[in-house]
Amino acid sequence: MGAVNNAGEALWEITALRFARLTRHHRDALLLCPEPLAGRPLDMDYSLWLVRRGDETVVVDTGYSPELAARRGRTFLDDPMDLLRRVGVDPAAVTDVVLTHLHYDHAGNLDQFPAARVHLNELEFGPATGWHAREPSVSFAYEADHIAAVVRAREEGRLQPVRDNTRLRDGIELVHLPGHTPGHMAVRVRTGRGWVLLTGDAVHVHANLRERRPYPLYTSLEETFRDYDTVTALTESADHVIPGHDASVIERFPAPAPGLAGRAARLDLPPES
Ligand SMILES: [Zn+2]
Known part of the structure; x- marks a missing residue:
């Protein structure tokens, strides 16, 4: 049994796990960004998120491998599977994985979760494999091995198609936000500080929302x-x-343990700065 609020509703912990990063400029992440903001550096993190309560565990997105990071020129910090183990989670025992969408930086490592139901919006699979995905500007965002792993999960009866907005658990809601990809989902989680929204790539960095300039x-x-x-x-x-x-997340929220500073942050707790 995990934590509840005064109304008896489930409260969840959220841990962000940052495994890679990339320094770019605001012009790379904000559509038609004007100077001088356009030329300012922008640190972008690659993360996955752990949502848990008692012995219930939901992993949101699954990261990617060091080999992929090297091929795509990303600065790899830690294997995301090792980060999960360092916060006490065995990937092989995880029962539920939510993929916000199928882009390469969110949907790798699926074979590391052989026991998990994989929750994916039903509109996400087709566009990733359809004819228009041969366009380089589309195919860039996908990895064939990741798509194949989703197919294998489907053959094993572990793929759970999600439609519209869905309640995954008491206090965990999947919110369909289709602007970035057709089946993109955000994950809304009830915590001790209120409802927290893991936007996935519906919002890449805070500046997208603040400046109203999409990625x-x-x-x-x-x-x-x-x-x-x-x-x-x-x-x-x-x-x-x-x-x-957004690279500010890992800096602003408290680390779950001193040795995990800069790698993990508790998003269900108030920010420290
Ligand atoms: Zn992304």
């Missing part, structure tokens, strides 16, 4: 702006919005 990779600009409105409506403050790649 320049999307299926629909109109849906992307609608997603921004939904994110704002579902969150009581900017501190309750956890963008998919």
